[in-house]
Amino acid sequence: MSQIVYQRSAGLQDVETHYCPGCHHGIIHKLIAETLVELDLCGTAVGVCPVGCAVYAGNYLNCDFIEAAHGRAPAVATGVKRTHPYLPVFTYQGDGDLAAIGAAEIMHAAMRGERFTTIFVNNAIYGMTGGQMAPTTLEGQKSTTSQLGRDRQHHGLPVRMAELLSTLDGMAYAERVCVADMPSLHKAKRAIKKAFTLQMQGIGFTFVEVLSTCPTNWGMTPVAAGQWVKDTMTKYYPLGVIKDVEGTV
Amino acid sequence: MSKELWKGNEAIGEAAVRAGCDAYFGYPITPQNEIPEYMSRRMQEEHRVFVQAESEIAAINMVYGAAAAGMRAMTSSSSPGISLKQEGISYLIGAELPAVIVNMMRGGPGLGTIQPSQSDYFQATRSPGHGDGRMIVLAPSGIQEAVDLMQDAFDLADRWRTPVMMLADGMIGQMMEPIEWKQRPAQPPVDKPWAATGQADRGHTNFVTSLRLDSVDNEAFNQALQEKYSQIREQETRWEEIDCEGAELILVAFGTTARIALSAARKLRQEGIKAGLFRPITLWPFPSEALLKAATQPGVRAALAVEMSAGQMVEDVRLTLCGAKPVHFFGRTGGMIPEPAQVAQEIRRILKEGQA
Missing domain, CATH: 3.40.50.970 (Thiamin diphosphate (ThDP)-binding fold, Pyr/PP domains)
Structure with missing residues (x-):
């Protein structure tokens, strides 16, 4: 007698994604999808997707979506949430989108304490455009625009967005997670679920930074890329809760 | 009310x-x-x-x-x-x-x-x-x-x-x-x-x-x-025409400049010079068909675009009239506002010099 032990989340649409083998976007989408289902938000949620690899997120997740201009997702989400305060609203942004071109929009959304959630996917590189250096690219890391490795004298050092944004009073909850193994993945799921839960309580801006892979542009196998997240990225980008004002507001 | x-x-x-x-x-x-x-x-x-x-x-x-x-x-x-x-x-x-x-x-x-x-x-x-x-x-x-x-x-x-x-x-x-x-x-x-x-x-x-x-x-x-x-x-497409019928010259102007152009036209009426005003209300879509009709009436000798720029809308006027009538331009730019007397003088000059 057969029994269903695992199936596609109802929070995902029944389509194949375009993501590369070993890319973690698919896993992160799944965690959001499960969160939407478990909190019964598929019928009300509005997502805002970035310019970058996740530009088609609206085709994969089972909720309404808006595609924003590069970096502007937090402004677009502000327009949605302010006019529809009871809808769960979230942005899904990569590191080029959020930490480079969209630095002003994410900073000011956090300053205003906008009551939406941002899922920040940090893979330390520009994926869609072909592996250029991002503000999050690690020191010494090679990219197509830092071919000799990121040099602190020339490029400065990478930015820790979760810590930076947590200095702002409007930030209610910030946690950095990864999905490179099962224990991490469960923690990531809890963080995403908590962010959406807190958003619906209206306490402020909620932010989950997810360290992610880009095997294609890193020039690694999927397994080696996952290992690099755990061994190398987490040294500069420590995992854990950075800010949580729950109960203090 | x-x-x-x-x-x-x-x-x-x-x-x-x-x-x-x-x-x-x-x-x-x-x-x-x-x-x-x-x-x-x-x-x-x-x-x-x-x-x-x-x-x-x-x-x-x-x-x-x-x-x-x-x-x-x-x-x-x-x-x-x-x-x-x-x-x-x-x-x-x-x-x-x-x-x-x-x-x-x-x-x-x-x-x-x-x-x-x-x-x-x-x-x-x-x-x-x-x-x-x-x-x-x-x-x-x-x-x-x-x-x-x-x-x-x-x-x-x-x-x-x-x-x-x-x-x-x-x-x-x-x-x-x-x-x-x-x-x-x-x-x-x-x-x-x-x-x-x-x-x-x-x-x-x-x-x-x-x-x-x-x-x-x-x-x-x-x-x-x-x-x-x-x-x-x-x-x-929207526009307004004031005194275009029987005019010798059609002023084309929008917004603030249209009011200045109209003042100039009214001043000239007292001198017996007939200038009409064609005022686009939609700049896109530009009221080309209506402007062509107004500016190619018998008796119209020329069109004069008046703008607070170095000449931008005048390009649409030229595209519209496409050589059917001479198109002139008068503008002040950089934040300066044309005076009705300046516009009136330009109209007199165009009609007198026979440039029309």
């Missing part, structure tokens, strides 16, 4: 409130600051949305978000700020979202001056932002007309799913005039089945996007857009 004395910027804000604007997003810039200032109080009184954004870029993207979620949203700015909004306007066009953008033009280029100008005509009427898009551009010549057109701006935006620009200048924003709040029949609410407001029991998700990666799809979208623009040209 009795008349009330209103400052242009505040009247435009109030007109937007009365037109059912759900959300205003803006950033300070002179000479339009009274719009966000007025809206910050009035929108709160009406329990609607007002956000002072961190930049013009953020403001137009907040408009994009509110519009994508089905709301009547607007922003306002002045020339340098409108340059920053070009990206967002292109995305509004690409996602076919309705929105209203007010531009109280000032003299450029660069930081320029805060004095009135009409030098954003090209930017507004050619292709706002990148791509092959257009937007409806309304040009009021006074505060009463600005107030009346605000309702139309929101209605047109919803009807055609397009950004609509109110293109005025610092003169209209800063001066005061007596106006009347007209009671207008309420428009039926426009159904927005495409809006991203949560799928509920719709049975499918909505994805508001301007991305059509496959160029075959993107060309098809562009062709549909052009078809929409043809319909807008047919149905929404």
Whole structure:
């Protein structure tokens, strides 16, 4: 007698994604999808997707979506949430989108304490455009625009967005997670679920930074890329809760 | 109904409130600051949305978000700020979202001056932002007309799913005039089945996007857009003609400059010189057909475009008349305002010198 032990989340649409083998976007989408289902938000949620690899997120997740201009997702989400305060609203942004071109929009959304959630996917590189250096690219890391490795004298050092944004009073909850193994993945799921839960309580801006892979542009196998997240990225980008004002507001 | 004395910027804000604007997003810039200032109080009184954004870029993207979620949203700015909004306007066009953008033009280029100008005509009427898009551009010549057109701006935006620009200048924003709040029949609410407001029991998700990666799809979208623009040209072109019948010279001017040109024409009537005024109200679509008709009447010797720029709308006048009549230009630029006497002198010169 057969029994269903695992199936596609109802929070995902029944389509194949375009993501590369070993890319973690698919896993992160799944965690959001499960969160939407478990909190019964598929019928009300509005997502805002970035310019970058996740530009088609609206085709994969089972909720309404808006595609924003590069970096502007937090402004677009502000327009949605302010006019529809009871809808769960979230942005899904990569590191080029959020930490480079969209630095002003994410900073000011956090300053205003906008009551939406941002899922920040940090893979330390520009994926869609072909592996250029991002503000999050690690020191010494090679990219197509830092071919000799990121040099602190020339490029400065990478930015820790979760810590930076947590200095702002409007930030209610910030946690950095990864999905490179099962224990991490469960923690990531809890963080995403908590962010959406807190958003619906209206306490402020909620932010989950997810360290992610880009095997294609890193020039690694999927397994080696996952290992690099755990061994190398987490040294500069420590995992854990950075800010949580729950109960203090 | 009795008349009330209103400052242009505040009247435009109030007109937007009365037109059912759900959300205003803006950033300070002179000479339009009274719009966000007025809206910050009035929108709160009406329990609607007002956000002072961190930049013009953020403001137009907040408009994009509110519009994508089905709301009547607007922003306002002045020339340098409108340059920053070009990206967002292109995305509004690409996602076919309705929105209203007010531009109280000032003299450029660069930081320029805060004095009135009409030098954003090209930017507004050619292709706002990148791509092959257009937007409806309304040009009021006074505060009463600005107030009346605000309702139309929101209605047109919803009807055609397009950004609509109110293109005025610092003169209209800063001066005061007596106006009347007209009671207008309420428009039926426009159904927005495409809006991203949560799928509920719709049975499918909505994805508001301007991305059509496959160029075959993107060309098809562009062709549909052009078809929409043809319909807008047919149905929404507006203009006004004053004393064009029997005129020897047709003045072509919009907004503030149209009033100056009209003063010049009236002055010349006393001297027996017949100049008529053709005033485009929609700058896009430009009223070409009507202008061609007015300017090719028997007796018309020439057309004279008057602008607060180095000559921008005059290109549309030349394209329209296409050699059928001589087209002259008179303009002041960089924030300077032409005087009626200067315009009258130019008309005398054109007609006397037989250049016409």
